[in-house]
Amino acid sequence: MVNATLTPETTRRAAPGAPATGIHGRDRRGRRQAVVAYLFLAPALLFFAVFLVLPLGFAVLLSTSRWAGFDLGDIQPVGLDNFAALFADGSTFLTPVLTNTLLFALGTVALALAGSVLVATCIDNLRFQGLWRTLYFLPIVTTVVAVGNVWKYMYEPGGLVNGVLNALGFGSVAFLQDPDTALPSVVVVQAWASVGSAILVLTAGLKSIPETYYEAAALDGAGPGTVFLRITLPLLRPSLVFVCVTQFLTGLQSFALIIVMTKGGPGDATEVAALEMYRQAFSYGDWGTASAAAFVLFAVVLTVTLAQLWFFRRRGEDV
Amino acid sequence: MNRRRFPWLSYLLVVTGAVLTVVPFADMVMTSFKGPAEAGTLPYRFLPRAFDLSNYRAAVHQLDLPVLFRNSVVATALITGSVLLTSSLAGYALAKLRFPGRDLVFRLVLSTMMFPPFLFFIPHFLILVHWPLAGGNDLLGRGGAGLTVSIVALAMPFLVSSFGIFLTRQFMISIPDEVLEAARIDGAGEFTVWWRIVVPQTRPVLLTLGLLTFVDAWNEYIWALLVSTADPDVMTLPVGIQLLQDYVDPTRTMPIVMAGLVLSTLPILTLFLLLQKHYIRGVMLSGLK
Numbered sequence: 001m002v003n004a005t006l007t008p009e010t011t012r013r014a015a016p017g018a019p020a021t022g023i024h025g026r027d028r029r030g031r032r033q034a035v036v037a038y039l040f041l042a043p044a045l046l047f048f049a050v051f052l053v054l055p056l057g058f059a060v061l062l063s064t065s066r067w068a069g070f071d072l073g074d075i076q077p078v079g080l081d082n083f084a085a086l087f088a089d090g091s092t093f094l095t096p097v098l099t100n101t102l103l104f105a106l107g108t109v110a111l112a113l114a115g116s117v118l119v120a121t122c123i124d125n126l127r128f129q130g131l132w133r134t135l136y137f138l139p140i141v142t143t144v145v146a147v148g149n150v151w152k153y154m155y156e157p158g159g160l161v162n163g164v165l166n167a168l169g170f171g172s173v174a175f176l177q178d179p180d181t182a183l184p185s186v187v188v189v190q191a192w193a194s195v196g197s198a199i200l201v202l203t204a205g206l207k208s209i210p211e212t213y214y215e216a217a218a219l220d221g222a223g224p225g226t227v228f229l230r231i232t233l234p235l236l237r238p239s240l241v242f243v244c245v246t247q248f249l250t251g252l253q254s255f256a257l258i259i260v261m262t263k264g265g266p267g268d269a270t271e272v273a274a275l276e277m278y279r280q281a282f283s284y285g286d287w288g289t290a291s292a293a294a295f296v297l298f299a300v301v302l303t304v305t306l307a308q309l310w311f312f313r314r315r316g317e318d319v
Numbered sequence: 320m321n322r323r324r325f326p327w328l329s330y331l332l333v334v335t336g337a338v339l340t341v342v343p344f345a346d347m348v349m350t351s352f353k354g355p356a357e358a359g360t361l362p363y364r365f366l367p368r369a370f371d372l373s374n375y376r377a378a379v380h381q382l383d384l385p386v387l388f389r390n391s392v393v394a395t396a397l398i399t400g401s402v403l404l405t406s407s408l409a410g411y412a413l414a415k416l417r418f419p420g421r422d423l424v425f426r427l428v429l430s431t432m433m434f435p436p437f438l439f440f441i442p443h444f445l446i447l448v449h450w451p452l453a454g455g456n457d458l459l460g461r462g463g464a465g466l467t468v469s470i471v472a473l474a475m476p477f478l479v480s481s482f483g484i485f486l487t488r489q490f491m492i493s494i495p496d497e498v499l500e501a502a503r504i505d506g507a508g509e510f511t512v513w514w515r516i517v518v519p520q521t522r523p524v525l526l527t528l529g530l531l532t533f534v535d536a537w538n539e540y541i542w543a544l545l546v547s548t549a550d551p552d553v554m555t556l557p558v559g560i561q562l563l564q565d566y567v568d569p570t571r572t573m574p575i576v577m578a579g580l581v582l583s584t585l586p587i588l589t590l591f592l593l594l595q596k597h598y599i600r601g602v603m604l605s606g607l608k
Contacts, residue, residue, distance in 0.1 A: 011403035036509040040408040041424060042423060047405070052392045055442030062441065071451045071461065072449060112491035119336050122329035134595055135337045141591040142597070143538035145557035146580045149564055151575055156359060160346050173470055192340070197602055204603065208433025253435050256540050260561060274437045282545065294603050301435050 007078030037159030063150045063291035068292065082292035085184065092268060093293065101272040101297070104187055104258075111191035111241070112247050116198035121232065123199070124206050133203070136196040143194075151189045152176060173241070176262055179269040186261055188305055198243045205239030207230070246306040251300055331424050333377035351375070354551035358574045386552075386557040391537060391583075394473035394555060398536040401478040403529050407521070410487030411513050415499060425488070431481040443476045444545050467549035476542060477535075483528050485603060490524040491517060527601040531592055537587050556583040 038045075055142060063082055067075045099195040121130050126183035139147060154160040155175035162172040175185040205279035206249075208234065219229050255275035258264060264279070347366075350358055350368040351374050354556070411423050412418070430444055450456060450465040466472045494517060502512050540557045547554040554562070560579045563572060591598055 001592065004470065024516070030417065033416050037412040037416040037418040037421070040412040040416070040509075040513070042477050044409040044428070044484060045424070048427070048431060049445065051476055051479075052434070055439050058442040058445065059438060087500070100473050115336065119333055122332045125326055125329045126333060132337060133599070134592070136340055137591075137595070137599065138340060138588065140602075141587055142344075142584055143536070143557045143587075145539050145561045146347065146584050147343075149561070150343045153350065153359075154343060154346060158359040158361050158363055160342070160363060160365070163365075166362060177495045181472055190342075194338075195339075200599065200602060235372070253437050255581060256439075259541070259544075261361070263470075276439065282444075282548070284348075287441060287445075288582060290441055294441065298435060298438055302433070305433060306356070 058105070059291050059294065062287050063295050065288050067287050069285050069287060078288065082288040085289060085295070086292055092271070093273075093296075096268055097271050097273055098296075099273075100183060100268075100270065101252060103183060104190070104270075104272055105248050107184065107187035108190045108194065109244055109247045111187065112195045112198050113244060115191065115195045116243065119195070119200045120202035120206060121228065123203060126243045129203070129253040131195075133200065136199050138196070139193040140196045144256040144288075145147055145260055147189065147193050148257050152261045153194075154311050155185060159231070177266055179266050182262055182266060182269040186258055189261065190254065191255055193257070194247060194250065198247065202236065202239050205236050209235045212260060241308070241311060245304060249301055249304055252297065252304070320575060347577050348581055350574055350580050353574045355574065360549045361376045370449075374574045375582070377575045378579040378582065381522035381557050381575060382563055384421065384559075384579065384582065387556045387583075390473065390553055391555040392400040393470055394543070398477045399469070399529050400411065401474070402480045402483050403525055405479045405523060406483030406487045407518060407527060409484045409511065410491050411441075411517050411543065413484070414488045414491035415494065415496070415517070416509070428481050428484050432485070439476065440545065443542075447472050448549075458491075464549060467485070467546055468553075469550075470553045471551075473543055473553055474536075475531075477539070480528075480532065483532070486528055487521060491520050492583060499540050504564050509584055523597070525559060526594070527597045527604070530590070530598045531601040534587060534591065556599045 057291045061075065064077060064079060065075045066078045066081075085091060119132075119136065123129050126132065135247060156162070157172050157174070161175065166172060173181060175181050213231050213235070214227065217231055222230070253274055255272050255278060258270050258272060258275055259278075262270045264275050277290045277293040277297065281289075282294060330549070332560070349365055349367055350414075351566070352370045352372075353374075354368070354371060357364075357368060360596065384429045409428075413421060413428070447467050448465040449461070454467045456462055456465050466475065490507075498516060499512055500517055507515070538557065539555075543555040543558045544561075547558045560576055560583060
């Protein structure tokens with residue numbers, strides 16, 4: 001979604017050179033082709049009108065209104081009150097909700113990045129790369145309901161994680177029930193579930209590094225550590241930035257895993273912005289506050305997206 | 320780099336990681352065979368005492384699995400079919416037809432991709448509730464439950480994919496114009512050109528797009544949860560299984576939940592393993608998952 005920045009210039013270049021017998025023939029054909037083109041585009045354009053433009057307008061309206069639901073005639077404009085309420089004293093939106101959101105996203109990025117860099121550089125040396133890649137990819141095609149429940153169960157006192165801890169002589173940990181460990185425990189699961197796609201991107205990045213650099217380094221007698229720090233990491237930087245940004249954006253937005261595993265609890269230890277938005281709307285019927293929260297989160301997401309575009313534009317790379 | 324210098328270290332790391340990735344799946348399968356007194360009790364045991372199928376029978380009955388399967392299949396089929404059709408039609412128009420406003424439309428399609436999905440949950444739900452002349456609503460969308468009580472509601476917000484249009488367009492650009500022009504000279508209309516030449520030539524990318532869409536639609540949870548709160552009859556597999564886990568004593572029903580999860584993830588994992596090359600190519604193309 002974010003990386004699709006192909007310029008419309010390619011469109012012009014690919015225009016079909018329509019050979020036509022005369023000026024009039026070309027006109028008639030051109031007009032017919034335009035009609036056909038818009039017929040072909042009609043389902044998509046209609047969809048965008050109803051499910052993109054209309055909802056965006058509606059969301060802006062709701063975020064600046066007070067509305068109890070039901071009758072559309074009861075929507076009352078309240079200006080920026082909903083936004084003010086989010087940042088007012090005593091509101092939980094800034095802390096812990098937005099803080100949790102950032103911690104969740106940052107934690108996921110850190111873990112997934114560390115894991116995927118390690119695994120991707122190692123897979124590059126091995127045989128059966130396809131097999132490993134497939135295994136690491138399994139969580140990505142699995143529904144969040146399965147991932148969340150399996151891990152939730154593994155975190156239980158009688159579950160696998162505590163079973164391993166006990167076998168090693170440690171005491172049990174109440175991972176999801178303790179407010180101090182709940183958020184990190186969910187972060188681990190999110191990272192576990194997303195490491196496969198990061199490995200995929202990094203493996204492609206590694207393959208694009210010319211072999212000659214490594215041969216030159218070997219001739220100069222550079223050790224594996226030096227090679228990794230001086231050649232692999234710098235040349236992998238675009239892929240690393242890309243992985244960081246996309247995982248960070250996903251982390252900022254995701255709340256399905258948290259709904260499944262903790263419902264934001266214990267207390268509000270794992271409450272994140274998108275979940276707060278969801279709850280305000282569908283549990284409390286406060287559509288105004290919920291829509292305002294959505295736009296605040298959107299502002300954060302957009303800032304990160306634009307920063308990423310700026311980074312790649314500056315480097316003159318089309319990602 | 321250190322090619323085959325320390326491969327044992329690489330193997331150790333990669334295999335450890337792979338085991339960590341696979342173990343939760345194995346635990347899911349093992350738990351699905353455990354008896355009610357066996358699951359969640361101390362000390363933890365990985366293997367069940369007996370491979371008992373009673374949890375699977377319970378899952379089929381308690382979860383009403385056939386209905387959940389039907390709803391999931393219908394929603395997934397609607398979404399995948401619609402995304403393939405609309406992407407391929409729009410992609411062809413944007414790649415190979417010449418018409419005023421083409422760049423504008425293409426730019427519009429690209430710009431829609433910057434809006435994150437969470438922005439739409441609320442307005443989409445309200446739009447479906449107030450859909451005119453559906454589910455007891457009047458012309459102004461008042462009075463009834465709108466489209467939320469229909470199985471179509473599960474699919475509606477996902478019927479068109481900007482990424483799908485973008486992807487098919489990028490592939491269709493490489494089809495030589497001469498081929499299309501030859502067909503036109505033979506008297507073929509644009510619809511025939513699209514169906515007879517463009518669609519067959521872009522089968523690989525359509526397969527990839529279909530697979531990505533299918534997996535996402537099958538696994539979708541939040542939207543399906545919203546819709547089935549309005550109408551339990553349209554509940555999908557993830558929603559139904561989560562409901563069982565939430566409302567019945569979790570320690571006792573966990574093996575049944577796991578059995579349901581095994582049954583619901585099995586089709587998608589099989590599909591992925593069979594067609595993984597196409598799927599992984601799609602993830603590379605989208606660059607994001």
